[in-house]
Amino acid sequence: QSALTQPASVSGSPGQSITISCTGTSSDVGGYNYVSWFQQHPGKAPKLMIYDVGERPSGVPDRFSGSKSGNTASLTISGLQAEDEADYYCCSYAGTYTWVFGGGTKLTVL
Amino acid sequence: EVQLLESGGGLVQPGGSLRLSCAASGFTFSSYATSWVRQAPGKGLEWVSVISGTGGSTYYADSVKGRFTISRDNSKNALYLQVNSLRAEDTAVYYCAKAGSTGWSKGNAFDIWGQGTMVTVSS
Numbered sequence: 001q002s003a004l005t006q007p008a009s010v011s012g013s014p015g016q017s018i019t020i021s022c023t024g025t026s027s028d029v030g031g032y033n034y035v036s037w038f039q040q041h042p043g044k045a046p047k048l049m050i051y052d053v054g055e056r057p058s059g060v061p062d063r064f065s066g067s068k069s070g071n072t073a074s075l076t077i078s079g080l081q082a083e084d085e086a087d088y089y090c091c092s093y094a095g096t097y098t099w100v101f102g103g104g105t106k107l108t109v110l
Numbered sequence: 111e112v113q114l115l116e117s118g119g120g121l122v123q124p125g126g127s128l129r130l131s132c133a134a135s136g137f138t139f140s141s142y143a144t145s146w147v148r149q150a151p152g153k154g155l156e157w158v159s160v161i162s163g164t165g166g167s168t169y170y171a172d173s174v175k176g177r178f179t180i181s182r183d184n185s186k187n188a189l190y191l192q193v194n195s196l197r198a199e200d201t202a203v204y205y206c207a208k209a210g211s212t213g214w215s216k217g218n219a220f221d222i223w224g225q226g227t228m229v230t231v232s233s
Contacts, residue, residue: 034217
């Protein structure tokens with residue numbers, strides 16, 4: 001149950017697009033189409049942004065999109081806005097009803 | 111409105127125990143698997159444990175297996191986490207989270223989260 005690998009930080013200017021990667025193994029990310037992404041603002045609970053690799057819950061802007069290739073999943077945020085500044089975590093099903101999270105990525109909107 | 115509200119955290123000495131609770135409202139609690147996820151201060155998220163909607167199946171992260179016990183009382187719309195033999199590394203905010211659909215919902219296991227309850231293990 002090793003944590004998935006995410007970049008520690010990414011940044012972008014308002015209106016730009018950024019992508020956060022999430023690398024695992026064939027036992028988690030690569031083995032299942034069960035990747036989700038969470039946004040967490042300081043002092044707040046995480047919020048689901050993407051599930052099942054690329055599905056958006058109702059209420060999440062379509063600026064947020066998810067994808068996967070092999071053992072790496074990605075979250076893309078287009079048209080960056082100031083309120084997107086937060087920590088982002090990926091999560092993958094890892095078999096036998098266990099889940100593993102990434103270490104988190106701090107997004108800075110310049 | 112779907113809500114989850116954790117309680118029961120606090121300061122406990124190493125080797126001590128606590129019982130965390132999570133009160134659910136706004137949905138048919140017994141239909142959804144529910145998990146505990148924790149976050150150490152300044153650190154990332156760590157999945158801890160999950161329980162099926164009926165309570166008949168439970169699973170744990172290796173880091174807590176044998177020390178933590180997840181349970182639920184569907185008549186009270188409540189989820190619990192009994193945490194024993196606590197260590198300093200168990201210090202964290204503990205969140206409960208429900209699955210996004212009925213059944214196990216492997217790809218959407220953490221749809222709605224509570225606000226968390228802080229557990230501090232220190233002498």
